[in-house]
Amino acid sequence: MTIAEAVATVFWLGHVETFRVALAVGVTAPALWAARTLPAWARAASFLAILLAGLWASAVWAGATGLVDDGTIVIDEVAGAAFLLFLLVTRRAPVAAALLAVYVALDRLKPWPIGLTEEIPGALGVMVDDLAAALPVAVAALAARPLLRRLG
Structure with a gap:
């Protein structure tokens, strides 16, 4: 077991056969969610750290297994x-839970154009397809915010 494997599989949760993505996200x-109290710069730095760690670990794990995304990699989710x-x-x-549930569903289904990102090679492709699944959820949530505020 290596550090890269621990990061790529989110401390080996990616090796769980059933619901590994939902488990890692959950x-x-x-x-x-607790990080919401951090200043914006700290949230941005935290996201960047997760992204860079994911790129590194995905590349190392792919080199070790010979597979670019063998399914055990869940740091991307x-x-x-x-x-x-x-x-x-x-x-x-x-x-937050509802947003994450929609995100995990979109990530699993990979509808067009999200699915197109799976053709990006290497560790970048591993990470980008999940960000592409999160993007429409974020856009929809931001668009719905004024309505939700009115509803209380």
């Missing part, structure tokens, strides 16, 4: 979750 979500929660900064845990 286990890390409380810490990501955690990066997408961090992007979503760090950008939106919701105070309500149920809202």
